[in-house]
Amino acid sequence: GENVEQHPSTLSVQEGDSAVIKCTYSDSASNYFPWYKQELGKRPQLIIDIRSNVGEKKDQRIAVTLNKTAKHFSLHITETQPEDSAVYFCAALGQGGKLIFGQGTELSVKP
Amino acid sequence: DAGVIQSPRHEVTEMGQEVTLRCKPISGHDYLFWYRQTMMRGLELLIYFNNNVPIDDSGMPEDRFSAKMPNASFSTLKIQPSEPRDSAVYFCASSPAQGGTEAFFGQGTRLTVV
Numbered sequence: 001g002e003n004v005e006q007h008p009s010t011l012s013v014q015e016g017d018s019a020v021i022k023c024t025y026s027d028s029a030s031n032y033f034p035w036y037k038q039e040l041g042k043r044p045q046l047i048i049d050i051r052s053n054v055g056e057k058k059d060q061r062i063a064v065t066l067n068k069t070a071k072h073f074s075l076h077i078t079e080t081q082p083e084d085s086a087v088y089f090c091a092a093l094g095q096g097g098k099l100i101f102g103q104g105t106e107l108s109v110k111p
Numbered sequence: 112d113a114g115v116i117q118s119p120r121h122e123v124t125e126m127g128q129e130v131t132l133r134c135k136p137i138s139g140h141d142y143l144f145w146y147r148q149t150m151m152r153g154l155e156l157l158i159y160f161n162n163n164v165p166i167d168d169s170g171m172p173e174d175r176f177s178a179k180m181p182n183a184s185f186s187t188l189k190i191q192p193s194e195p196r197d198s199a200v201y202f203c204a205s206s207p208a209q210g211g212t213e214a215f216f217g218q219g220t221r222l223t224v225v
Contacts, residue, residue, distance in 0.1 A: 034213065034214070096167065097206075099144060
């Protein structure tokens with residue numbers, strides 16, 4: 001069935017460094033790839049998304065890239081800050097509106 | 112709009128009891144999703160609806176789990192009988208339409224089965 005793999009499961013960086021989280025998906029019909037941030041005890045919230053007709057999208061310190069041929073997409077956070085510490089989830093929207101999430105990456109930004 | 116509303120926020124129940132989780136999606140949203148979140152498995156999709164019709168329930172772990180959406184503004188997820196391994200946070204989410212739009216999550220229900 002459809003699957004989204006996310007790596008790494010945990011990531012620790014120094015404040016100011018960059019962080020990269022990678023995902024792969026199995027459903028070649030997927031056409032929408034959102035990224036969610038979940039702070040401790042709270043609900044997941046959308047931080048950025050990308051559609052299949054675009055290869056890259058940037059919003060201030062965060063950017064996403066998409067390689068449809070390889071079925072890979074990635075989240076890049078530059079100049080990380082302690083408030084970026086959270087769990088990040090990638091997701092892929094497949095046929096019929098099925099939204100599948102990766103396993104999550106716990107990002108820790110050390111001051 | 113108040114967003115996606117879930118109730119209860121917390122539920123503690125004894126093994127073997129029936130548990131019903133409730134969700135009110137954002138008005139006008141066509142899709143409703145039920146997810147289960149655990150440390151081991153992350154965000155698992157249990158079932159989703161389109162225009163109140165269940166589309167894919169392949170993520171429902173066992174026959175003990177059932178979900179309904181009797182109308183566009185209400186959905187339930189029922190576990191009967193509950194077991195300790197069902198303990199998790201259950202999220203409901205809704206989205207406006209297919210084609211790539213944001214799914215909005217409710218606050219979640221933290222279920223503890225003792």
